[in-house]
Amino acid sequence: MKTARTNLPANFQNCSLSISQGLINQFADLAGDYNPIHMDAVFAKKSSLGKIIAHGSLSMGLIWNSAEKSLLGKWLKGASLEVRFRLPAYLGDDIISGGVLRSDCQSYDVWVNNQHGDHVIKGIFYIRSDVLGEN
Amino acid sequence: MTSGKIEQQSCDLGDVERWTFDRFISGSLIGSTLIELSPEMIRLWKLIYGSEHLKDGMPRGLAQVIIMSAYTRAVKPRPPGNLHIGQYIKMHSVPKVGEQMSCEVVCVDKFKKKGMSIVIFEVDVAMMSTNALLFTGRLTISWAG
Numbered sequence: 359m360k361t362a363r364t365n366l367p368a369n370f371q372n373c374s375l376s377i378s379q380g381l382i383n384q385f386a387d388l389a390g391d392y393n394p395i396h397m398d399a400v401f402a403k404k405s406s407l408g409k410i411i412a413h414g415s416l417s418m419g420l421i422w423n424s425a426e427k428s429l430l431g432k433w434l435k436g437a438s439l440e441v442r443f444r445l446p447a448y449l450g451d452d453i454i455s456g457g458v459l460r461s462d463c464q465s466y467d468v469w470v471n472n473q474h475g476d477h478v479i480k481g482i483f484y485i486r487s488d489v490l491g492e493n
Numbered sequence: 494m495t496s497g498k499i500e501q502q503s504c505d506l507g508d509v510e511r512w513t514f515d516r517f518i519s520g521s522l523i524g525s526t527l528i529e530l531s532p533e534m535i536r537l538w539k540l541i542y543g544s545e546h547l548k549d550g551m552p553r554g555l556a557q558v559i560i561m562s563a564y565t566r567a568v569k570p571r572p573p574g575n576l577h578i579g580q581y582i583k584m585h586s587v588p589k590v591g592e593q594m595s596c597e598v599v600c601v602d603k604f605k606k607k608g609m610s611i612v613i614f615e616v617d618v619a620m621m622s623t624n625a626l627l628f629t630g631r632l633t634i635s636w637a638g
Contacts, residue, residue: 373542381541388537389561394573405574414577415561419542422554427546434553438583443576 366433366485370424370457370466377412377451385416411446417470417478420455424468425483433485441481445472453478511570514603514610514636523598523614524567527621528559530588551587560616560630563596568614572638579633585626593621610636
């Protein structure tokens with residue numbers, strides 16, 4: 359469904375990932391972030407979180423993926439994304455991203471949820487107002 | 494992937510002493526580094542997230558990876574157990590594959606809140622060749638030490 363005012367889709371397409379150690383390791387190689395909270399089960403067990411968690415940026419990447427899938431490269435010029443990491447995504451979790459167009463018709467409420475429906479990430483994806491007319 | 498000279502400037506300070514909350518000074522430049530948008534980065538991104546919907550060039554989400562990479566290179570050594578609790582990214586433009594990017598990491602604020610030691614970093618990523626700003630990131634980190 360498209361909105362009449364801007365032709366933006368009303369919803370972002372969902373994207374999902376299953377958090378495996380292999381996936382975390384790939385993301386660590388990509389980002390160069392080998393924090394033991396992501397890599398070392400013994401360290402993670404002793405931490406306040408109790409077990410291995412995925413990088414926050416790994417989960418956040420799903421939102422960008424949803425945005426790119428939904429907006430097909432349009433409206434991304436000058437876009438911005440602001441998020442809070444609400445819960446860790448633990449090893450073994452299944453996470454899914456989504457978004458809903460807000461009433462201003464130029465930004466989306468976005469999130470990443472875990473398999474329990476809890477928010478792992480919550481935020482707002484902004485589209486620059488002056489590019490709305492270009493698409 | 495990095496310029497030895499600029500990366501060395503970051504390492505000189507970081508390798509000597511681990512970054513603690515007390516050492517950060519609001520408004521101070523922490524370090525600079527160069528990152529190249531390599532085909533390998535794009536390959537890994539597509540391996541993790543899929544590629545069927547992506548056009549040629551940089552997936553937009555790689556901006557946050559580049560910002561995180563700049564942060565992890567410039568702010569080191571870090572205490573184990575830091576938690577990334579918030580992030581803001583503003584896209585200005587997208588680099589081409591093979592483009593060198595100049596990344597500057599600044600500590601913009603630090604404070605204590607609800608028993609946590611919070612440090613906020615801003616990362617500006619610019620095209621090396623023209624100095625044009627590509628993207629800006631702001632990372633909120635709960636500092637462990």
